[in-house]
Amino acid sequence: MLLKQKTYGFVDMITFSFKVSAFYSSLFALKAVFDALLPTAQIFVSAYFINTALAIFSGDAVLSAVYAPIALLAGILSYNVLQNVLESFIDCRRKILFRRRLAPEVLEKRAKLEYRHIENPDTADLVSRVCPDLDKKVWDMYSQILHLLNLILFAAGIMITLFSQAWWIAVTMFLTSLPLVYIASKAGKASYDADREVSKIERRADYLSDVLKSREAVEERSIFGYADELNKQFYEQFEFARKFRLKVIRNMFVKLKAGGIVGSLYSIGVMMALIGSTAAGYISIGMFIALVGAVTNLARRLSWGLDFEIQAIAKHKEYLKDLSEFVHLDENPDATALPDRNIDFNVIEFKNVRFRYPDTDTVILDGVSFSIEKGKHYAFVGTNGAGKTTITKLLTGLYSNYEGEILVDGRNLRDFTQAQIKGLTSVVYQDFAKYQMTLFDNVAIADLEDSSNKRKKVTEALELVGMAEFASNLKNGLDTALGKILKNGVDLSGGEWQRTAMARSVISAAPIKILDEPTSALDPISESIMYRNFEKISKTTTIFISHRLGSTKLADTIYVLSDGKIVEKGSHASLMIANGVYSEMFNSQAEWYDYKEVS
Secondary structure, three states: OOOOOOOOOOOHHHHHHHHHOHHHHHHHHHHHHHHHHHHHHHHHHHHHHHHHHHHHHOOOOOHHHHHHHHHHHHHHHHHHHHHHHHHHHHHHHHHHHHHHHHHHHHHHHHHHEOHHHHOOHHHHHHHHHHOOOHHHHHHHHHHHHHHHHHHHHHHHHHHHHHHHHHHHHHHHHHHHHHHHHHHHHHHHHHHHHHHHHHHHHHHHHHHHHHHHHOOOOHHHHHHHOOHHHHHHHHHHHHHHHHHHHHHHHHHHHHHHHHHHHHHHHHHHHHHHHHHHHHHOOOOOHHHHHHHHHHHHHHHHHHHHOHHHHHHHHHHHHHHHHHHHHHHOOOEOOOOOOOOOOOOOOOEEEEEEEEEOOOOOOOOOEEEEEEEEEOOOEEEEEOOOOOOHHHHHHHHOOOOOOOEEEEEEOOEEHHHOOHHHHHHHEEEEEOOOOOOOOEHHHHHHOOOOOOOOOHHHHHHHHHHHOOOHHHHHHOOOHHHOEEOOOOOOOEOOOHHHHHHHHHHHHHHOOOOEEEEEOOOOOOOHHHHHHHHHHHHOOOOOEEEEEEOOHHHHHHOOEEEEEEOOEEEEEEOHHHHHHHOOHHHHHHHHHHHHOOHHHHO
């Protein structure tokens, strides 16, 4: 693993890249050093050429004497032309390697995050700053160090050469560059602090942009005509972020470029001083001309390059703080384990379970106790917010910070491995995933380990949820791509996507099947028929969670939740006789269903 739980600092800007690829890091470091020293060598080669040419013109040298300096200059010019092409080719290979090694680690870290981080908006902002293009950011940090090293070596070479000709000029020029370093480092930190604040706003703007452009929302955009209003909100968010960044950049630009102008003016003074030394005979004409070009280049890089290099490094240093926070987020190391297909149970017990979501004071489950026996069918009903879905989140191990006990055959659920917990249940949520892949893969993905008779099992699962005829009518059958990403893909209706998700649950080997309101896109009668078909999986335990009660007559036991507590339990018949909360809810929905058709 390249991502470690550590506090990243300045040294990691260098070492991180070497850990990814020592070869490419070393290769580009050597190039940076060579490119930095080459201008110094060019000073002497240029001076050599100019002095030789002057000697030829004055008759103090023969024409052949100029061949050597011309050859050296030609070599330098050829390198400058070819090195960009070679660097582009090598860097392309380097990019592929960095992405291949770092992208999976980011995905794995995010996959292992404890579920409480997934629902935390602050963590979402952190992830949006850290995770995108981590491979690029790691290399940018290292490249920025190399750029700074290149600039330092380049400046050192020019300074040493200048020192050998007029030492006082070199010392004065060095001292004038120090304030630029300080100003640039402050500007870099301010810039990243602005990025940190603006990222929250930009995340909202990006969401609004997705709603305005996404295919999924096109129908409601047309029906409700809300595009103009959302566009207005997007514009406000975008403009706020843009103006905030502009203000920071403007202030930074004024400070940095004021120092740059001073540096440029000072370089003019240096060149004037060199004229005096040349006139006095301390510096040759060739060396003077070469130094003028080198000092001009140095002044330009110090004035208009050093500030950006220091600023960028300061920004990267702030980014490393976010990276440190990200890698220290709590994770479940077993989160990516495949489900244990051998797990089973006889009875699951919730004993006086109390739960509130992290960083909130609202009690969602308040002393809930119930049991689930193998092979039986259960329904949890209640109004929205009663705690129905929360029970599934606890049972599936997404949260473990509850009070009380959840026992599986007397063993605490917290003692189970993640693989065992995954193997225990198969859940279809209301906001299930829609995978842009073939129909076969959409269903088969629920049981990756079992490869025997997979197509037969997928076909049976589709038949069970009422998708067999639909699948047979597709041009490529089970191998038909769903969605619009793949070529010749077929889009599904909301109900067809839901049936596909339920087929995934059917094919899973988990002993408990949980349907958490996945049928919202179906009409009540179709919902009841599907639940009855789903109940045919008689060898498994099923849990239906819904505020629509078409499925409850199929349940052996119904648990009625209200305000985080179980207020009633029993069969459909007994609860109707009790004439309580359940009876009132059921009677209010009775007109939705034609029970002669589904019973």
